[in-house]
Amino acid sequence: MHTHNHPINCIVPPYMLEDIATKGTKSQRELAIRTLKTSEQMRGQRRALADFSGAVSRFAAVGGKERIVYDAQNGSSLPGTPVRNEGDGPTSDVTVNEAYDGSGATYDLFNDIYNRNSIDAKGMRLDSTVHYKKGYDNAFWDGEQMVYGDGDENLPVSERLFNRFTIAIDIIGHELTHGVTQFEAKLVYSQQPGALNESMSDVFGSLVKQRTLNQRADEADWIIGAGLLTENVNGIGIRTMKAPGTAYDDPVLGKDPQPGHMKDYVNTVSDNGGVHINSGIPNRAFYVTAMELGGYAWEKAGQIWYVTLRDKLGANSKFQDCANLTYLTASELYGNGSLEQKAVKKGWAEVGLTVDGSTPPPTTEPGDGCLSSLLRLIGAAPEK
Amino acid sequence: MYIDKIKFERTGGFAGIRLAAEVDMDDIPEDQKREIIRLIDETDFDELPKKLSGKMPMPDEFVYSITVNSRGKEHAVLAGESSLPNNLQPLIEVLERIAKIQMRKQD
Numbered sequence: 001m002h003t004h005n006h007p008i009n010c011i012v013p014p015y016m017l018e019d020i021a022t023k024g025t026k027s028q029r030e031l032a033i034r035t036l037k038t039s040e041q042m043r044g045q046r047r048a049l050a051d052f053s054g055a056v057s058r059f060a061a062v063g064g065k066e067r068i069v070y071d072a073q074n075g076s077s078l079p080g081t082p083v084r085n086e087g088d089g090p091t092s093d094v095t096v097n098e099a100y101d102g103s104g105a106t107y108d109l110f111n112d113i114y115n116r117n118s119i120d121a122k123g124m125r126l127d128s129t130v131h132y133k134k135g136y137d138n139a140f141w142d143g144e145q146m147v148y149g150d151g152d153e154n155l156p157v158s159e160r161l162f163n164r165f166t167i168a169i170d171i172i173g174h175e176l177t178h179g180v181t182q183f184e185a186k187l188v189y190s191q192q193p194g195a196l197n198e199s200m201s202d203v204f205g206s207l208v209k210q211r212t213l214n215q216r217a218d219e220a221d222w223i224i225g226a227g228l229l230t231e232n233v234n235g236i237g238i239r240t241m242k243a244p245g246t247a248y249d250d251p252v253l254g255k256d257p258q259p260g261h262m263k264d265y266v267n268t269v270s271d272n273g274g275v276h277i278n279s280g281i282p283n284r285a286f287y288v289t290a291m292e293l294g295g296y297a298w299e300k301a302g303q304i305w306y307v308t309l310r311d312k313l314g315a316n317s318k319f320q321d322c323a324n325l326t327y328l329t330a331s332e333l334y335g336n337g338s339l340e341q342k343a344v345k346k347g348w349a350e351v352g353l354t355v356d357g358s359t360p361p362p363t364t365e366p367g368d369g370c371l372s373s374l375l376r377l378i379g380a381a382p383e384k
Numbered sequence: 385m386y387i388d389k390i391k392f393e394r395t396g397g398f399a400g401i402r403l404a405a406e407v408d409m410d411d412i413p414e415d416q417k418r419e420i421i422r423l424i425d426e427t428d429f430d431e432l433p434k435k436l437s438g439k440m441p442m443p444d445e446f447v448y449s450i451t452v453n454s455r456g457k458e459h460a461v462l463a464g465e466s467s468l469p470n471n472l473q474p475l476i477e478v479l480e481r482i483a484k485i486q487m488r489k490q491d
């Protein structure tokens with residue numbers, strides 16, 4: 001057997017292997033596998049190699065965007081009856097079509113902009129269930145699929161507070177991003193890591209909406225769940241990333257409890273430690289960063305947040321970690337002292353967090369040099 | 385079981401909007417009172433742990449807190465939607481209904 005003489009003196013993280021598997025041509029992938037097999041460093045890394053081969057075959061088996069929308073018919077068993085498959089035309093049910101289109105737009109954002117093939121980066125099918133239970137005023141990600149209630153559809157119109165939960169495309173993006181987080185940073189759903197988990201879902205949910213509407217940062221409304229509240233409620237939506245705490249103020253629902261600054265951080269045992277409350281703080285940091293950078297928010301600000309979610313944040317990361325790590329990512333992507341890095345610093349400063357760029361980068365990637373050399377080897381080196 | 389009062393709270397959910405009720409057993413209709421007592425007895429409420437957390441919380445699921453006050457003794461149970469035992473579900477539904485009515489009466 002011919003031994004390729006490009007020694008790769010590093011352990012390539014599995015996600016990188018998967019990236020190569022999805023990006024490279026067939027011969028590039030074979031070359032990469034062969035090289036890895038002959039590399040000293042890969043001895044004892046059989047599991048990683050098995051993952052790699054698996055990734056190649058799974059990728060080959062999956063075409064890309066694949067969606068199924070199910071109807072729970074107001075029951076609680078999941079997933080329910082399939083009512084629209086990938087490629088099927090619209091149905092007469094607006095809720096089904098919203099779930100289909102919204103999950104498609106979310107897939108497209110992650111795929112086209114961040115080069116990520118679905119939730120798990122391996123082409124996982126996007127399953128949604130609509131019409132879950134009766135009078136179910138919620139939507140959630142159950143670890144495998146999205147689930148949407150119809151709001152207060154079982155009450156007289158004059159008493160309804162919530163519309164159907166597929167009504168806002170950012171809610172769909174929000175739920176799917178919980179899936180991405182589950183496969184990447186795995187942020188624990190409690191306290192600050194939980195609020196970061198929530199914030200990531202709002203960030204990419206809002207970016208799905210902005211991209212669908214082709215809006216620049218200064219044209220977007222930055223509202224999460226616009227249209228979800230009925231006319232009986234005094235409110236513009238569920239949350240606002242621009243001005244946390246001002247989305248609604250209503251005699252029945254109360255007032256939006258979100259803080260937009262660390263000085264107003266809410267300590268509570270409710271809501272898994274305020275995950276839907278304190279997410280206002282990192283939400284606003286993203287908004288300020290995106291506004292500083294101008295243009296389409298999904299391009300630079302979104303890229304910085306995405307790479308941080310994918311490669312940097314861990315299960316127990318807190319707001320300060322996220323500030324430091326987005327700052328680090330900005331320097332890796334756009335250079336130390338770049339405008340992008342300054343925008344990130346300003347974003348967090350506005351919410352009361354000073355980025356600490358003095359600590360050395362965490363060694364999540366053992367030597368960027370080996371990564372670049374591997375990418376060059378298979379002809380997939382990123383442009384600088 | 386004799387019950388003086390029940391405090392109910394639902395937090396979390398995608399919207400993160402709090403829903404809460406205080407049910408004074410003397411203030412509700414007799415048939416509703418009987419239903420609630422029956423539902424609580426069926427769950428062996430006193431025996432339930434303070435925190436029901438079978439699995440990791442599902443993102444955006446509701447979080448429920450039920451506190452039963454009986455002759456000055458309080459027992460509180462906290463549970464996420466995914467870790468709710470089946471027999472607690474009907475009680476949650478009744479309390480949710482009461483809370484929604486109470487909320488609308490506040491203004």
Ligand SMILES: [Zn+2]
Nearest residue numbers: 198201443444
């Ligand atoms: Zn969420």
